[in-house]
Amino acid sequence: MTDIIKSLKNIDLASITVIGASINFIWSVIIAILLLIYLSVITGSININVIILLLAMMFSVLIFSIPEYFGRAYLFNFLISKLKEINIKIVDMDKITNISIFSSALLCSIIALIISLITYPGILVAISLLSPVLQQLMFIEGGFFLIYAVIQLSNPLIIAYSFILTFISVVIATFIFNLISPKIGGLKLELTQEEDMTRIDSINYLNLALIFATIAATIGLVIGIIISIIAMNFAATISLIIYLIFGGFVGGFIVGGLTAILYNFLAPRMGGLKIELVESLDDISDN
Secondary structure (H helix, E strand, C coil): CCEEEEEEEEECHHHHHHHHHHHHHHHHHHHHHHHHHHHHHHHCCCCHHHHHHHHHHHHHHHHHHHHHHHHHHHHHHHHCCCCCCEEEEEECCCEEEEECCHHHHHHHHHHHHHHHHHHHHHHHHHHHHCHHHHHHHCCCCCHHHHHHHHHHCCCCHHHHHHHHHHHHHHHHHHHHHHHHHHHHCCEEEEEEEECCEEEEEEECHHHHHHHHHHHHHHHHHHHHHHHHHHHCCHHHHHHHHHHHHHHHHHHHHHHHHHHHHHHHHHHHHHCCEEEEEEECCCCHHHC
16 A cells, blocks of 8 residues: 655636535535425414425525635635645545544634634625525424524624634544544545546545544534533433434444535536645644
8 A cells, every 4th residue: 555645736617516416406406405394294284384494505606615615625725825735645645544633623714714704794694684584484383493593693792603613623524534533444435537637537435424423423412511511410311412422423324425426426427626735844743
């Protein structure tokens, strides 16, 4: 086996925007259908306001995903030259086994902070425009939870949370990735070299599902422990911790596996994600 350290220097804006927005839209359709089924079951009927809200959610996801992916990739390409590089260990040029932890977390959290500052005013406008529909949901059983989630987006503290939570989440995710990836043979990819760019043709869905599941279960454990500390009653929250771990694992497995399947379906038709990888002189442990 040949281990090489590559530095991620550039992300192709067009490819990540097209395939990223497409995957997000398909996910929004799946979630909308599941929410519609859930609400129709508990209410015994289908409310037209719910359908309007779900349709608005689907197309909002598509519309906002385009500038979001383009913007995040643009910020990445701009910031990566000014911050410490993100190194990736690749085995035999088809398996990723290690990713820089703190440099990845810092870059991702700065991008999340900038995106939050830019999008927050738009979120407030969108919520105000949807307020008549949201008021109708108050009279629907189960609608309160959907309204509560939307209202939380208007809290200005979400801007600070975006930086803090992104940094913590990426640290945990990359640490778990580096821990589990070598044990399952790495994250297996099919790569094609195109001049200075490397195209990701496909992602092994089982590998990604296991990695997502382990990361989500670990984050669930951390959240459960934090809740038990705040509640000062570990015994009372043990069932919640078990639920968060199990639910995180199952949910992460489904999300990771289905995302890889969607990517593998779309990549040959839209062109896979293209990234620029260059030889790195630094060791991953330095990042």
